[in-house]
Amino acid sequence: MPDKTAETPPRVIVVMPARNAARTLERTFSGIPREVVDEIILVDDASTDTTVDLARALPLHLIWHPHNVGYGGNQKTCYLEALQRGTDIVVMLHPDGQYEPGLIPDMIAPIVRGEADLVLGSRLAEPGAALRGGMPLYKYVANRVLTAIENQILHTDLSELHTGYRAYSRKLLMSIPFLRNALDFSFDSEVLMQASHFGFRIVEVPVRTIYDEDASSIGLGASVVYGLRTLKAAGRLVLHRNNLWRCRKFMP
Numbered sequence: 001m002p003d004k005t006a007e008t009p010p011r012v013i014v015v016m017p018a019r020n021a022a023r024t025l026e027r028t029f030s031g032i033p034r035e036v037v038d039e040i041i042l043v044d045d046a047s048t049d050t051t052v053d054l055a056r057a058l059p060l061h062l063i064w065h066p067h068n069v070g071y072g073g074n075q076k077t078c079y080l081e082a083l084q085r086g087t088d089i090v091v092m093l094h095p096d097g098q099y100e101p102g103l104i105p106d107m108i109a110p111i112v113r114g115e116a117d118l119v120l121g122s123r124l125a126e127p128g129a130a131l132r133g134g135m136p137l138y139k140y141v142a143n144r145v146l147t148a149i150e151n152q153i154l155h156t157d158l159s160e161l162h163t164g165y166r167a168y169s170r171k172l173l174m175s176i177p178f179l180r181n182a183l184d185f186s187f188d189s190e191v192l193m194q195a196s197h198f199g200f201r202i203v204e205v206p207v208r209t210i211y212d213e214d215a216s217s218i219g220l221g222a223s224v225v226y227g228l229r230t231l232k233a234a235g236r237l238v239l240h241r242n243n244l245w246r247c248r249k250f251m252p
């Protein structure tokens with residue numbers, strides 16, 4: 001008898017954590033290759049523009065937060081809802097147009113092949129491309145330095161650990177206690193530390209860097225806070241691993 005489960009394609013859900021994404025939402029949405037995506041969830045984090053009105057008019061599943069909780073808090077809602085809706089693979093796609101939705105098949109391929117549980121869309125895989133794409137120099141330098149430090153701690157050799165374009169397997173999201181993570185941007189770094197700690201395979205695929213005037217991007221102050229909190233998360237992982245200071249984020 002043929003193995004039916006082997007033929008069933010995985011259920012793929014795209015989640016969009018949104019905050020004031022009205023100018024870019026429709027363009028991002030229309031670029032999503034629906035032939036490989038089963039459902040799209042948009043979580044609006046109390047936007048003050050027309051993001052919610054625009055989202056209501058699109059064929060997607062909309063959730064809105066009655067108050068703003070931040071980028072990490074938004075992702076918690078995204079992943080909870082995707083898991084409840086039976087996803088096998090989740091792709092996080094920022095609705096601000098900074099990542100190409102057309103690359104979703106590339107993002108999910110390593111998980112479909114059973115070769116990874118976390119796929120990072122790396123803007124730094126191709127030398128020089130990030131700066132040519134408009135990434136501010138200070139962000140580029142900080143990204144490279146932080147990535148080098150994290151590679152040492154995670155025992156990886158990845159070109160970028162600060163991308164907002166990611167795909168996760170259901171198994172990973174069911175295993176890492178992501179609800180215990182930060183509400184701010186350091187949520188993303190904590191997920192990486194957890195993925196490594198729980199033994200999940202992380203791979204990267206190259207993506208284009210897009211910085212245009214419609215996109216949102218965190219400023220200098222928030223970037224510094226993010227960088228310091230990323231280092232803190234890495235430090236906590238080292239302490240936890242060595243039984244020096246246990247951290248609930250790394251407990252099953």
Ligand SMILES: Nc1nc2c(ncn2[C@@H]2O[C@H](COP(=O)(O)OP(=O)(O)O)[C@@H](O)[C@H]2O)c(=O)[nH]1
Nearest residue numbers: 017018019045070071074094095096216217218
């Ligand atoms: N800044 C911010 N972004 C949020 C929030 N909730 C969801 N987002 C979304 O998260 C994405 C990343 O934020 P962004 O400002 O573009 O940061 P970037 O990663 O530096 O480009 C955007 O697409 C926002 O729409 C929030 O509370 N604050």
Ligand SMILES: [Mg+2]
Nearest residue numbers: 096098216217
């Ligand atoms: Mg952005």
